[in-house]
Amino acid sequence: MSKKISIVLSLMVVFATLLAACGTPQATATESAQPQGEKPAQKVTLRVLVHQNPPMVAFMESFNKQFQERHPEITVDMSVVNANDLSTVSQTRLSANDIDVLDIFGFANAVQPYMKQADPPNWQQLIEAGLLMDLTGQDFVQNYDANAIKDAGTYNGKVYAVNLGRVVYSGIYYNKKLFEQYNVKVPTTWQELVTACEIFKAANIPCMTAGGKDGWPIFVGAYGLLGAIYPDQAALVEGLWTGKIKWNDEKSLEMWRKMQVYARDMMEEGASGIAGDAAPGRFASGAVAMFPGGSWYAPAIEAAQPDFDWGYIPFPGSDNPEDNKYWFGKYDQGWAIAANTPNKDAALLYLKEFSEPANYQAFVDAVGFIPTQPTAKLNTKIGAEIAPYLANFRVGYEQYWVAPKGAGQYANPWASYFKPFGTFDDPVELANKVQEDLQAGLDAVK
Amino acid sequence: MSYHFGRGWSKLTPYLLLLPGLFFYFLISLGPSIATFFFSFTDATGIKGAPVNWIGFDNYREFLFMGRASIDNLDALKRTLIFSFVVTTVQFALGLLVALIVNQKLKFTNIFRTIYFMPVILGVVIQGLMWSLFLYPLGGPMAKLLALFGMRSEFLGGQPAEAFAWVIFVQIWANMGITMMIFIAGLQTIPVELYEAARIDGANAWQVFKNVTWPLLTPSVNTNLLLNAIGSLQAWQLFLVLLGYRNGTQVLGYLIYATGFGQTSGSVTSTFRQGYAAAASIVLFLLVLVIGMTLQTFLQRREKRILG
Structure with a gap:
């Protein structure tokens, strides 16, 4: 008798387990065919x-x-x-x-x-x-x-x-009080931006901050550099795919040289540890002169320090002010x-x-x-x-760009490849590496 | 011969009782592994309802031989081996050393055991958060310490080699407690009489360790080496939590995760490539299999030679 009971019990365990595993959760409500957002019939x-x-x-x-x-x-x-x-x-x-x-x-x-x-x-x-x-x-x-x-x-x-x-993600937030205090002109050209940073650094004030811990905020701020040199970013992507534009041609080299200055000289030391969410607070604290970043940060800056006086300008990537009157986003x-x-x-x-x-x-x-x-x-x-x-x-480059299969990990125009965030110290070496990584992919999918 | 479950149909009882366990083993462990192997020959995206096409060895060809990306993949493979070797050896040595110390009949040994084991129970996210704060380059404790010597570092966000070294350190810190506990369990199975006999024979501390402790710890040594090696070959969570997808820091496990779930490009509209990620998983599986089997064969032979 006990043997029969054990068989029956074991069968029950097996079926109960199978049924429990195969069951589907009950839907939270029945489907309705009513269009245009009518009130549902039940909770x-x-x-x-x-x-x-x-x-x-x-x-x-x-x-x-x-x-x-x-x-x-x-x-x-x-x-x-x-x-x-x-x-x-x-x-x-x-x-x-x-x-x-x-x-x-x-x-x-x-x-x-x-x-x-x-x-x-x-x-x-x-x-x-x-x-x-x-x-x-x-x-x-x-x-x-x-x-x-x-x-x-x-x-x-x-x-x-x-x-x-x-x-918009090609802009720079700037601290109006610091700009007034140090009599710094709001930059409309690359050279003015370089000068502004030199003044702030001489006064022991970090020039720029970013949420580098999340990776992308370091390079997103430099979209203005990319945009100043290649204003038509859809054409840039097509040019890169078709080989008409190269990341190591003379025009691109200008961008890489400026990106190195941005990563090495403009960004504050330690920016790589700041989380993306924390960067607006760091800027709003008033300790930093500028914060290159997207327009979505503005509410966070205001929430962190409602009385903080800031402005937002296009990143001046060119020495011609007319080239810097664009937003990329x-x-x-x-x-x-x-x-x-x-x-x-x-x-x-x-x-x-x-x-x-x-x-x-x-x-x-x-x-x-x-x-x-x-x-x-x-x-x-x-x-x-x-x-x-x-x-x-x-619309900006990253919204159009699709990397070819086989492209290396450096096949992008990111400022974060430069020291102290990356390993590169020479713009020409980096430009060649980026183009080599891209070309490897283009050759692989020919 | 007596048989507990009787004769006839009753003989089936133990097998029926095994069925639920087997069902879940197939469902949760073996099934997905077989499915991964199958998917590695397809262009599966992981999206329900999306067509899945058989593409032969294309994923393997792309992973191992296509363009510069394949060289980056092989670099990740090399990095995986370096990570595994350093973690396995250092964690093993430290775990043994600490186990030997906290196994002494000293005051507060239980407190020290708890302290050393505590990181294990924290979980990867907490571990990552703790070390991210500790290594915060803008005035974190470690940055302040370096500043005393006029030095500074970006730590996890700086040079890839340095960031990689920090992940190795955190991995060892996080898991050394397990290694230590296994060694403590092994040490406590060694009869005290053997130590007493060795001392009566005039053996010094090193000779006692070499001739009594080390040989009799063989099962713990084997367990630890295998667990450390296989665990570190498969590691990826700490890379995700501490570094994210950064050039020059990926190991194979993280590369698989990032590829499978579209996180390699930095774009929020990247592509899901689970077939390709499955092929990379099989490459990692083969690596773990070869290293694991070689290590196990070697360790079993050693155990047989020492313990008979």
Whole structure:
């Protein structure tokens, strides 16, 4: 008898385990076919994913609270991840049907006809796998600028994302008090920038800071150098792929020489240890004269030190002031919806309410984006600083660049390759290395 | 012959009881390993619903032979071997030394054991955060110490060789406690009588260690060497937490993670290449297999020779 019981028990254990393992979690709500963001029929938990950007996260928390008050049947469960991890987390959570609304960067790095054997970017992979919802025809899409929708959220004629704003990343924040105190002219040329740094360094004041711990903030500040020499960055990318432009030609060498000065002489010692989120606070403390970085840092600077007086100028990479009157930047954050969301109504309602002009205006005021809704205004301080050159806004190199397979790890125009952050001390040696690494990839995909 | 579970159908009982465990072993461990091998011959992206095409050895060809990137990959492989060798030997030696010290009948040995073991329980993120703060170049404790001697460093954000050396240091600091505990467990199995007999025979401390402790620690030595070697060959988390994707610092494990999850380009719209990352994983697996098997064969022979 006991043997039979042991057999029965063991079978029960086996089947219980198998059933437990193979079961699928119950959906949080039933799918509805209602379009245009109607109120869901039952209680749902709306899962939202955003990347870490403190002012944006603070705004979203406030927006979510109001949204939940207006719609008690919806609970918003917002997750925040580091920007570097956003694409990975989006992919895994979309694949697991574990997300409803997601933050997606403006569609960039599309493969161009002259790019051989290049893989499509992650947003294209997600769309082709049927993981993003087609938003074409949704009323809230009409609230946004048609060009922004076309450039940053449309693929094969269908809208998959609404882009929430452009950002500038080729500017420098400067400390007005220090500039006045040391009688330094706000630089409009490269030479004036060099002189300004020399004055501040002589006064024992670090010239520039950046969130070098995250890697990219060291080189992002130097986009102005790249832009001053190659204002048409789409043409630059095509030239590099087709061999018409080389990273070690005379024109590029000028850029490398300036980048060395930027990394070696302008950036403060220890900048490599400062986290991206901490850099605005370091600048706002008043200890540093300048902070090359993106317009998205402005709210963090204001939050860290509300009375701090700062300005924002285009990075003067050229000795001709006219060449320095451009902004280079990108389409930043956008919203997309998971194609397989069980909470379609709630997700559409969320984007619909977010896209209402008043809410959108509050969002751009909070994060400092250049609006992509035509009715929204540049109310912010950073908006006022950007406005004089806004007509000269251009999408930057990294939004176009796709590295050929087989290219080496140095095939990019980053200032961080120079000492003290990297190993290079000679601009010519670095230029040759960068071109060699790029050429290896171009030759490999011929 | 008596058989606990009886005869007939009852004989199946132990096998049925094993089934859940086997199921999870296949599901969580062996299954993904086989799938990784399969995916290494495809252009899989890891995205649900995306087409997966059989591309033969293309991923391996690209990883090992295509352009300058393949040379960078081989550099990462060399760096992995250097990392593993240094971590294994230093961690082993330090773990043994500390175990010998805290195994003495002295005051506060339990406190010291706890202190040395504590980093193990912290977790990689906490370990990374602690050392990032300690090595903060803008007035962190280590920067202040160097400043006393008129020196300075960017530490983790500076020269790749220096940053790499710091990761080795943190890896050893983080895992030395495990090595120490295994050695302590081994030391406590050695009969006290053997030490007493050796001392009566006039053996000095070195002779006692060489002729009693070291041979009888053989099982612990083998366990530690294998665990340290295999663990360090596969290490990648500390590289992610302390350095991120930086030229000249990647080891193979981190390169696989960064490639598989689109973090190599620094762009937020980079490509998912899990088929390619799977091929790199198989290369790492083969490396671990060859080194692990060679080491195990050598250690088993040594154990047989010493302990019979």
